[in-house]
Amino acid sequence: MFSILRSIWLTFIHMFHKRVTVEYPEKKNYLPPRHRGRIVLTRDPDNQERCVGCYLCAVACPVDCISLQATEDENGRRSAEFFRINFSRCILCGYCEEACPTDAIQLIPDFEMAEYNRQNLVYEKEDLLIDGQGKYPGYNFFKHAGVDAGVKAKGEGIDEEKPVDIKKLMP
Amino acid sequence: MMAKIFIDDKPYEVDGSKNLLETALSIGLNLPYFCWHPAMHSVGACRQCAIIKYKDDDDKKGKLVMACMEPVADNLHISIEAPEAHAFRAGNVEALMTNHPHDCPVCDEGGECHLQDMTVMTGHNERRYCYTKRTHNNQYLGPFVNHEMNRCIQCYRCVRFYKDYAGGKDLDVFAAHNDVYFGRQEEGVLESEFSGNLVEVCPTGVFTDKTLKKHYTRKWDLTNAPSVCHQCSLGCNIIASERYGTIRRVLSRFNGDVNGYFLCDRGRFGYEYINSKNRIITPARLVNGSFAAITAGDAVQEIKAIINTENNTIGIGSPKASMESNFLLRELVGPANFYAGVPAREGKLIRQVIAILDNGKVKTPSLSEAKTYDAVFILGEDLTNTAPMLALSLRQAAKNEPNEIARAVKIPDWNDAATREAVQGATGPFFIAAAHDTKLDDIATGIYHASPDQIAGFGNAVAGNINRQLNFVAADAEIEKLSDTISAALLAAKKPLIVAGTSLYNEAIVQAAANIAYALKDRGKDAGLIYILPEANSIGSALLADQYLEDAFAQASPKEAKSVIILENDLYQRMDKTATDTFLQYFTNVISLDYLENATTRNSTLLLPAGTFAEADGTIISNEGRAQRFYQVHVPKNDVRSSWKWLAELMAAYDSSPINLDAVIDRLTAAFPALQAIQYVAPSAGFREDTQKIPRSPQRYSGRTAINADMHVSEPRPPADPDSALSYTMEGYVGIPPPALTPFYWSPGWNSAQAINKYQIEVGGELHGGNPGKRLFEPDPNSKAAYFNSTPSACSPKEGQYMVLPLYHIFGSDELSAQSPAVAERVPQPYIALNDSDAGKAGIVEGAIIEILLSGNKKWLPVKLKMGLPQGTAGLPKGLQETAGIIYPFYTTIKIAGND
Ligand code: SF4
Ligand code: SF4
Ligand code: SF4
Ligand code: SF4
Ligand code: FES
Secondary structure, three states, X not given: OHHHHHXXXXXXXXXXXXXXXXXXXXXXXXXXXXXXXXXXXXXXXXXXXXXXXXXXXXXXXXXOOEEEEEEEOOOOOEEEEEEEEEOOOOOOOOHHHHHOOOOOEEEOOOOOOOOOOHHHHEEOHHHHEOOOOXXXXXXXXXXXXXXXXXXXXXXXXXXXXXXXXXXXXXX | OEEEEEEOOEEEEEEOOOEHHHHHHHHOOOOOOOOOEOOOEEOOOOOOOEEEEEOOOOOOOOEEEEHHHOEOOOOEEEEOOOHHHXXXXXXXXXXXXXXXXXXXHHOOOOOOOHHHHHHHHHOOOOOOOOOOEEEOOOOOOOOOEXXXXXHOOOOOHHHHHHHHHOOOOOOEEEOOHHHOEEEOOOOOOOOOOOOOHHHHHOOOXXXXXXXXXXXXXXXXXXXXXXXXOOOOOOOOEEEEEEEOOEEEEEEEOOEOOOOEOOOOHHHHHHHHHHHOOOEOOOOEEEEOOEEEEOOHHHHHHHHHHHHHHOOOOEEEOOOOOOHHHHHHHHHHHOHHHEEOOOOHHHHHHHHHHHHHHHHOOOEOOOOOHHHHOOEEEEEOOOHHHHXXXXXHHHHHHOOHHHHHHHHHOOOOOXXXXXXXXXXXXXXXXXXXXXXOOOOOHHHOOEEEEOOHHHHHHHHHHHHHHHOOOOOOOOOOHHHHHHHHHHHHHHHHOOOEEXXXXXXXXXXXXXXXXXXXXHHHXXXXXXXXXXXXXXXXXXXXXXXXXXXXXXXXXXXXXXXXXXXXXXXXXXXXXXXXXXXXXXXXXXXXXXXXXXOEOOHHHHOOOEEEEEOXXXXXXXXXXXXXXXXXXXXXXXXXOOOOEOHHHHHHHHOXXXXXXXXXXXXXXXXXXXXXXXXXXXXXXOOOOOOOEOOEOEEOOOOOOOOOOOOOOOOOOOOOOOOOOOOOOEEOOOOOOOXXXXXXXXXXXXXXXXOOHXXXXXXXXXXXXXXXXXXXXXXXXXXXXXXXOOOOOOOOOOOOOOOOXXXXXXXXXXXXXXXXXXXXXXXXXXXXXXXXXXXXXXXXXXXXXXXXXXXXXXXXXXEEEEEEOOOOOOOOEEEEEOOOHHHOOOOOOEEEOEEEOOOX
């Protein structure tokens, strides 16, 4: 008997507690920058595409929903010829971002991607590429890499010595 | 000799003639290494394979040694796992990494990089060195190989392969200590015909495949098939790979009996024609002078109607097409109406070679066994250009006799550095009788340049020296002296090898080579005899037909309008243009099954798109008589398919049920019982490993739910493969499949091509399950083969005329590979080669334009001298567009252009 009354009492006082239900979509919750939502491709500080078409995100993806083809410009700079994510398969696990060596692919705090037609969930590079650096500002892969891809000459990169003169005789 | 050794206290029975690195790898243990290579052995340069070796049972401390430089000894105790050895190996990699660029994401080696694998294996995973890195400038090395020197780890494998193994002269090591540089003395095209092997030999991304770079794909994303190179008669085993519907690259597929670890550049880079814009991808019908695409169903119906209304359609086969395709065409038109797709001179020569292989008097060794012979005599072949990988094998054979010097002082065979030091570049008995200079001249101990008939006469003189009962005499004293030297050297050798071929279209050379080999055999020698043939399936197609193009041309007449089906064959490459034009005009229907547009398809009325080796399954028979199966890499999104599939659809007998490869092979072997072995070349389509099919793609294959999502968001069902035990996905058996069905190499921790170690019973040796391929001709100890009594006319050149010989080019003489953009960059411009003194007498200088009469037409070509041609002969590059359709040799006159 006592326990029934106690339950009724406890339920009753809940009416005066603070509400946790959010009136979405009228009210929107705060999502931290590291929230794993829609995927974007970012640009480096020089406003060039960061993605070098290395395929690491594609191979890391557990549902295999990333497909791309690498290409090279006349300077030898690699980028993606096409880059496709099938969001109808994506589970927003963030493995691609984890795998990306150039900070190009990033998950952002936007998850409102619902579509009536599943085909519209297939995003191509032009749908993915944004105009900024996303949440990792500053990194420019080609300044660190050894290759000369038109970004810096051989030996001009970060922590690089001038190219060896193979004809010099000094030890 | 077997030995018992203890590795980390576990006993193993091992081969006593090996070093400890090979031994550990053969057992299946993971021991990192860089500089050792199973085909090039040990030099101890990289210090990566460190282990602890103990004096005896009680020694607990031991000392650090390099496993690749230590021989196996009985009762030896070693440790791979000892912490000191571990730390040394991790330290070594860490030191190498101090200068290594931050390149993996843009490095084409990534994902199949031996350096990545070894770094992970040693456990080095954090960079402690945070100072500057050494950098290098790169060089342009031609259309095949890309250079990125920053990635070098100084293992020396590249120069050891390029110079020591392949005899190249233009790649070397420069500078000293931390600065060493591997490249050319100055930028430029790598001259070696084997330069592409640097891509696989270099354990890092310094040398990578430039053709792959144009459409770069990681190893894990490729769909692969075990295949066989179709670009010369040797039949090297390859792995061909596809992504997004195009072929991305070709790698060597290890076959211990054929090509081993390597390929030539024609085989490796000549695949690009498959992706050409000139591919025929849909059936087409000629309407008002131009081709209009029709559906596959319509095409089949139309051709069926044509064949049914007239009962003598003729069929022309091809030495480029598979056994299955040639056979079904023969079935479709009937044996009497089926012609081998080659000129009679070539066809009869091939049948002569087959007869010699078939009598089995002497052994025809495999491409790989050719390396074990210790004296070589080549008659009339420019091997580097007609059978490149055999030239590479023979370079190794030339080392056998001098290597005895090293063996005599107890240097084991695997100790490469010491062996080379002892031998000092000496080469063993190696003789070349050819029509001109060849690239093997640098290792030859005797060279004879003469016209084809004289080469044959010279060969017979050598045979006459060996077997005195033969009635051959040398033409003059000088020749007698050289033939004495050669016969003495061949008789002194343990295993003499005779090499000849069909390239000069001279039957007497083929017979003279057999005479020498027979004579050696009769003197009790373990002789070998190898013939080079013109094309990938020359032997196979010749086994199915003994009527040739001339016969087909002769029987065609304007009175009875008939139809002809031409299988994967551009007749204009083989026969005179006017004759071919006339021939084709006799037919109301010219039906071509081909891959690329060519003169024949342009003169056809109906086209069917045929699969190249990448889109077809089939069997071809190499020069050794080895039947080998190649498998389709992918299912193209167009109408391209194996020719035999088209032909099966056209055949009424197969109307009811769809026919697969096994069914065609059953029919073929029923009709040709001598070819029974073809059935056992590879497991049949019903074969399952552990109840599963063998996947063509690796486990990590990516993008399956996105590749086709632009067309349709639901994934299509992967295509089925009714013709083989392979599947078109990454699903299926995980592990080591039968060797004939191995589409790629991978093993946990071994992502690079060096995972092949795990597929071999003993590293560098036979594959688990045996090396693939079945030989059709084996030596027969009771063979009663008779000597050939041909006495070729000591052909003196006709007064005022030149005898024109074909000159072969690895890049150019094969019409298909020559249409691959990278190879096309290396194809020579047309020229005419003359003897220096002939030219001098006529006042012709290098580069002069001269006029030559080619099949009745005047042509103007620049002159090349200094090619070693004998007097009275001239040479034309074979197989270029400008020289197509010439039947060699022929006599002609030349004159300086403009002088009338
Ligand atoms: S991992 Fe990054 S750089 Fe590599 S392909 Fe994906 S997005 Fe591009
Ligand atoms: S060579 Fe290997 S380790 Fe070096 S950058 Fe290339 S993939 Fe990375
Ligand atoms: S270029 Fe490659 S093969 Fe040559 S030494 Fe450097 S890492 Fe070794
Ligand atoms: S030697 Fe012949 S079969 Fe071998 S890779 Fe070269 S072209 Fe192909
Ligand atoms: S593999 Fe032994 S030292 Fe290089």
